Amino acid sequence: MTDKFMGYWRKDGTVGVRNIIAVIPSVFCSSKVAERIAAQVPGSVFFRHPVGCSQVGEDLEVTARTLIQIGKNPNFAGVVVVGLGCERFSPYELAEGIAPTQKLLGTVVIQKEGDSLAAIQQGVKYAKEMQQLASRQQREEADVRHLTIGLNCGGSDMTSGLIANPALGVASDMLVSRGGTSILAEITELIGTEHILARRAANEQVAQEIYAIIAATEAKLERQVRESSNVKRTHLISTGNYDGGLSSVVEKSLGSMKKAGNEKFSGTIKYAETPKTKGLLLMDSPGQDGEVSTGQVAAGAQMILFPTGRGTPTGFPGVPVIKITGNPITFDKMKENIDINAGEVLLHRKTLQQMGEQIYREMLEVASGKMVKAEILGHDEQFCVTRMP
Incomplete structure (x- = not known):
């Protein structure tokens, strides 16, 4: 390989x-x-x-x-x-x-x-x-240590945490172990996992930063829930997530963190900040798909890896978004939007390890010029600059 x-x-x-x-x-x-x-x-x-x-x-x-x-x-x-x-x-x-x-x-x-x-x-x-x-510039060979990816997801269902996210985690580990950079974000979907993520910190300072980032987001959400005049607006996961088999934000968080594999966190970064180190990073960000992708691209990510159980067509201007689903039914329904059918694991045709290796190879092909389906269809909805409260 x-x-x-x-x-x-x-x-x-x-x-x-x-x-x-x-x-x-x-x-x-x-x-x-x-x-x-x-x-x-x-x-x-x-x-x-x-x-x-x-x-x-x-x-x-x-x-x-x-x-x-x-x-x-x-x-x-x-x-x-x-x-x-x-x-x-x-x-x-x-x-x-x-x-x-x-x-x-x-x-x-x-x-x-x-x-x-x-x-x-x-x-x-x-x-x-x-x-x-x-147009006069030609592609030239580069090592994967020059590659930065953003880990994002949207429209999650029960297969996301079981299959698509863990398979992406394998690919992320492969990239990081070879000197590349992988950025995990979506802090609202990591609530309840801070103690698990902190145990994977490279040092105590990084561990404390992880705790602080997630605690600040949780406090902000608690304030917003208290101030809401409509109880329907206080749910932390969408109705589509419920319909897809997810029961709570904690269950969703436990699946969401799987996108980051098992490598240690080398550091944390602010929203849209250039990393000072390579490896696996946690970016402080909101949970909305577009705001997450925007922050990751601003931090230098040349592509976004995007699991989706329910399915979504969105893309980012000038940056390939590789769509992955762990749900074979969703893949059959949305073949023109989704690039990788990780549902083959659910059907016992591949292991998680094999699917992770497939995702990693796809990353390198896309980095070398292969267009993803969101690019082909002209989707660019994920650009969204976050606003401070």
């Missing part, structure tokens, strides 16, 4: 698994202009979001950090920043944050250009020039 993949080397020493031009608005006001720029340049993606202005303090800081970090992700050969001109998070600050990567970079400010049409014209010019330059 090879432990190499064919990727795009960047000037900052990172390796992309895609070679795409990102068009990023610094504020919601410039989202439509950004969308129209990307629509005219094949091989580009844009990032619609509702933030960038009328935020203060840590809320604005999280937005700024996330958008900068998205632009720094190695899957993007170049970035066109699109601003309005009067927002609190300046388009120039966004561009300056991305600049240290030395990737292709251009900034368009609508108020400076004169109007939407002029801004679109300038943005398209930048993006086309970047695309032409990026």
